[in-house]
Amino acid sequence: MxxxxxxxxxxxxxxxxxEIREILAIIRARKDVISLAGGIPDPQxxxxxxxxxxxxxxxxxxxxxxxxxxxxxxxLEVREMISHFLFEYRGISVDAENILVTTGxxxxxxxxxxxxxxxxxxxxxxxxxxxxxxxxxxxxxxRLVGIKIDKHGMDTYQLExxxxxxxxxxxxxxxxxxxxxxxxxxxxxxxxxxxxxxxEIANRYDLLVIEDDPYSYFVYDxxxxxxxxxxxxxxxxxxxxxxxxxILAPGLRIGWIASxxxxxxxxxxxxxxxxxxxxTLNQFIVAYAIRSGLVKExxxxxxxxxxxxxxxxxxxxxxxxxxxxxxxxxxxxxFVFVYVLKEGFxxxxxxxxxxxKYKVAYVPGQGFHTNGSGANSxxxxxxxxxxxxxxxxxxRIADMIRNEG
Amino acid sequence: MxxxxxxxxxxxxxxxxxEIREILAIIRARKDVISLAGGIPDPQxxxxxxxxxxxxxxxxxxxxxxxxxxxxxxxLEVREMISHFLFEYRGISVDAENILVTTGxxxxxxxxxxxxxxxxxxxxxxxxxxxxxxxxxxxxxxRLVGIKIDKHGMDTYQLExxxxxxxxxxxxxxxxxxxxxxxxxxxxxxxxxxxxxxxEIANRYDLLVIEDDPYSYFVYDxxxxxxxxxxxxxxxxxxxxxxxxxILAPGLRIGWIASxxxxxxxxxxxxxxxxxxxxTLNQFIVAYAIRSGLVKExxxxxxxxxxxxxxxxxxxxxxxxxxxxxxxxxxxxxFVFVYVLKEGFxxxxxxxxxxxKYKVAYVPGQGFHTNGSGANSxxxxxxxxxxxxxxxxxxRIADMIRNEG
Numbered sequence: 001m002x003x004x005x006x007x008x009x010x011x012x013x014x015x016x017x018x019e020i021r022e023i024l025a026i027i028r029a030r031k032d033v034i035s036l037a038g039g040i041p042d043p044q045x046x047x048x049x050x051x052x053x054x055x056x057x058x059x060x061x062x063x064x065x066x067x068x069x070x071x072x073x074x075x076l077e078v079r080e081m082i083s084h085f086l087f088e089y090r091g092i093s094v095d096a097e098n099i100l101v102t103t104g105x106x107x108x109x110x111x112x113x114x115x116x117x118x119x120x121x122x123x124x125x126x127x128x129x130x131x132x133x134x135x136x137x138x139x140x141x142x143r144l145v146g147i148k149i150d151k152h153g154m155d156t157y158q159l160e161x162x163x164x165x166x167x168x169x170x171x172x173x174x175x176x177x178x179x180x181x182x183x184x185x186x187x188x189x190x191x192x193x194x195x196x197x198x199x200e201i202a203n204r205y206d207l208l209v210i211e212d213d214p215y216s217y218f219v220y221d222x223x224x225x226x227x228x229x230x231x232x233x234x235x236x237x238x239x240x241x242x243x244x245x246x247i248l249a250p251g252l253r254i255g256w257i258a259s260x261x262x263x264x265x266x267x268x269x270x271x272x273x274x275x276x277x278x279x280t281l282n283q284f285i286v287a288y289a290i291r292s293g294l295v296k297e298x299x300x301x302x303x304x305x306x307x308x309x310x311x312x313x314x315x316x317x318x319x320x321x322x323x324x325x326x327x328x329x330x331x332x333x334x335f336v337f338v339y340v341l342k343e344g345f346x347x348x349x350x351x352x353x354x355x356x357k358y359k360v361a362y363v364p365g366q367g368f369h370t371n372g373s374g375a376n377s378x379x380x381x382x383x384x385x386x387x388x389x390x391x392x393x394x395x396r397i398a399d400m401i402r403n404e405g
Numbered sequence: 406m407x408x409x410x411x412x413x414x415x416x417x418x419x420x421x422x423x424e425i426r427e428i429l430a431i432i433r434a435r436k437d438v439i440s441l442a443g444g445i446p447d448p449q450x451x452x453x454x455x456x457x458x459x460x461x462x463x464x465x466x467x468x469x470x471x472x473x474x475x476x477x478x479x480x481l482e483v484r485e486m487i488s489h490f491l492f493e494y495r496g497i498s499v500d501a502e503n504i505l506v507t508t509g510x511x512x513x514x515x516x517x518x519x520x521x522x523x524x525x526x527x528x529x530x531x532x533x534x535x536x537x538x539x540x541x542x543x544x545x546x547x548r549l550v551g552i553k554i555d556k557h558g559m560d561t562y563q564l565e566x567x568x569x570x571x572x573x574x575x576x577x578x579x580x581x582x583x584x585x586x587x588x589x590x591x592x593x594x595x596x597x598x599x600x601x602x603x604x605e606i607a608n609r610y611d612l613l614v615i616e617d618d619p620y621s622y623f624v625y626d627x628x629x630x631x632x633x634x635x636x637x638x639x640x641x642x643x644x645x646x647x648x649x650x651x652i653l654a655p656g657l658r659i660g661w662i663a664s665x666x667x668x669x670x671x672x673x674x675x676x677x678x679x680x681x682x683x684x685t686l687n688q689f690i691v692a693y694a695i696r697s698g699l700v701k702e703x704x705x706x707x708x709x710x711x712x713x714x715x716x717x718x719x720x721x722x723x724x725x726x727x728x729x730x731x732x733x734x735x736x737x738x739x740f741v742f743v744y745v746l747k748e749g750f751x752x753x754x755x756x757x758x759x760x761x762k763y764k765v766a767y768v769p770g771q772g773f774h775t776n777g778s779g780a781n782s783x784x785x786x787x788x789x790x791x792x793x794x795x796x797x798x799x800x801r802i803a804d805m806i807r808n809e810g
Contacts, residue, residue, distance in 0.1 A: 049465065117414055279684055
């Protein structure tokens with residue numbers, strides 16, 4: 001306990017260091033270890049020459065505006081461009097006035113948490129769910145209730161039972177948070193009937209829905225229905241989040257929320273004290289990258305590029321993993337989620353062994369779970385390493401699963 | 406009351422639209438009105454060609470890193486560059502490990518509020534103080550206590566009396582928030598003895614100090630002592646905030662906090678759920694702009710540029726304002742603060758008259774005050790308009806002061 005401890009808020013005291021981040025920091029220093037841990041884009045996909053030209057153009061020709069302070073909700077032209085983009089890519093019909101630009105999707109999660117959650121409110125998520133969303137909701141004092149997944153994502157029958165029970169108990173449910181396509185960490189995609197069912201439940205029980213959609217702009221199976229929940233949103237209950245982090249570059253930190261106008265206005269008021277506005281320059285770069293066709297062209301290239309990596313991971317899993325492993329088969333996103341069906345198998349406890357003995361790293365799955373379960377699970381990412389390294393990584397994990405625990 | 410009202414958190418419900426922002430929105434559409442309201446940099450100062458070259462270089466040559474996710478506390482090379490910069494420009498000796506990069510200074514204020522303030526804690530500020538800081542502290546439930554200013558900033562004798570009284574009453578004071586140089590909105594700069602006195606008080610009563618320092622990198626009077634409070638910080642109690650918004654470009658949204666290592670670590674944990682990290686690209690642009698000497702060169706040009714505007718405002722005030730006006734004479738920053746010593750004079754109520762009849766705009770001062778006082782005050786900014794427009798604006802305000810109220 002240091003001399004500053006007494007100045008720290010209760011909120012800050014509750015935040016612990018993130019497991020993933022600590023692991024990633026360790027692994028970065030170990031060149032002999034294959035990491036299937038971090039879910040970051042492969043930097044060779046970044047359209048550097050094109051972005052450099054765009055940045056130069058934006059600064060020279062629009063500098064008076066692009067380097068200046070700007071509106072909290074985002075620059076009008078940028079929101080208009082995102083509105084066109086959402087219609088073209090996701091069939092989402094929203095006006096620029098429904099869009100609020102955020103400093104990456106993470107700010108959208110934090111902003112929504114501050115705008116909607118009071119301490120003690122219930123938030124429903126998939127179990128497992130995205131770690132930094134869980135974190136943002138918990139920081140606001142939310143009580144998380146996780147709904148089990150199968151290979152097609154959230155089990156909406158369990159969702160309905162759970163909502164009914166919570167409502168009967170007088171709990172205040174603020175929203176359902178879901179990642180319908182290419183789930184992080186689960187690697188699942190919800191089929192049409194489940195999407196419709198989820199919206200029905202939200203309508204019946206008067207709930208909001210947060211749809212987090214960073215991965216759907218390119219998928220690995222063109223026959224799959226990857227339409228957004230927002231497309232079925234008959235009562236305007238869905239707040240739709242996305243970002244250019246996966247289709248352009250995460251270092252730009254530009255995301256957005258499309259929501260009912262009354263909520264956009266509320267979100268704007270809360271955001272003004274968070275960072276005044278998201279970086280003006282980056283907003284213009286993104287708008288220009290959309291308008292010039294760069295994003296479209298680029299997304300087309302990303303699908304086959306990451307499909308190869310996904311194929312390499314699934315092929316290796318089928319070849320090397322023993323039978324007592326349950327895993328998901330992603331048609332989008334960067335992740336395969338794995339449960340090892342072996343009594344007492346603990347991926348968290350085994351991580352040092354994985355790194356030191358098997359020279360491979362993953363993210364232990366327990367932290368993604370809302371209820372302390374999932375000690376036997378792990379998240380494997382295929383986004384960063386090349387296919388042959390992915391195969392070797394999976395071989396090493398297979399060895400570990402066979403020999404340990 | 407709309408159908409979404411019941412989903413809104415208590416925190417969000419307490420936030421009202423900012424007066425300044427609404428006024429600025431109105432004025433933007435009125436070309437016949439001279440605005441001395443917004444405190445934004447003059448865009449003709451933006452070094453566009455240089456920044457365009459830097460951005461292009463950073464994206465092409467460092468794109469693998471500059472477009473990627475990065476560390477929550479900021480990129481090491483960038484923090485190192487800021488550390489050199491602080492030493493050279495402000496005589497502040499801190500290690501890169503003491504620095505956390507933020508998405509503009511506003512995020513620093515929000516981040517500090519979340520990390521330090523529990524509802525009911527007392528925060529001490531100047532009265533008046535920076536509007537968006539007051540907002541960020543209030544959102545966290547702080548009780549604000551304002552200390553009166555004179556032409557040399559915060560009256561530290563009143564500060565000492567107030568702290569003594571609050572401590573005796575058992576109040577928990579979390580920190581003193583101050584803008585020692587070129588205060589927004591007050592336009593004041595604290596002399597050396599007051600800075601030392603403030604630090605003495607913090608040491609004696611075991612308080613933290615938040616020093617907000619966006620304006621000191623160029624000043625209009627080279628003989629003035631503009632050393633930072635941090636330079637007198639014998640017990641490591643000062644969290645020092647700054648930004649490149651005034652010396653390079655606000656649209657980049659890059660600021661930082663220099664603080665004791667134990668606090669930097671806490672701030673980092675809270676920030677991870679706020680936006681994962683500040684834009685990687687913008688961090689590299691800023692680091693390169695510092696390293697290449699652009700910031701240094703640029704700051705030298707800004708001093709004479711803005712000095713001319715300040716001189717124009719003060720000269721016009723001396724010429725046109727009646728005797729019953731108290732005003733500050735800034736040696737740094739963008740603002741002159743004015744109290745009209747006329748019974749019942751209300752700058753808030755008069756604003757529509759100012760805009761419609763006198764064709765001039767200012768920011769009414771009451772919102773800057775912590776205790777509802779200041780109805781007779783206004784903030785005048787000289788940063789944006791050219792000198793001759795400033796002069797005409799002041800003439801119009803003088804007419805209004807003479808004729809109205």
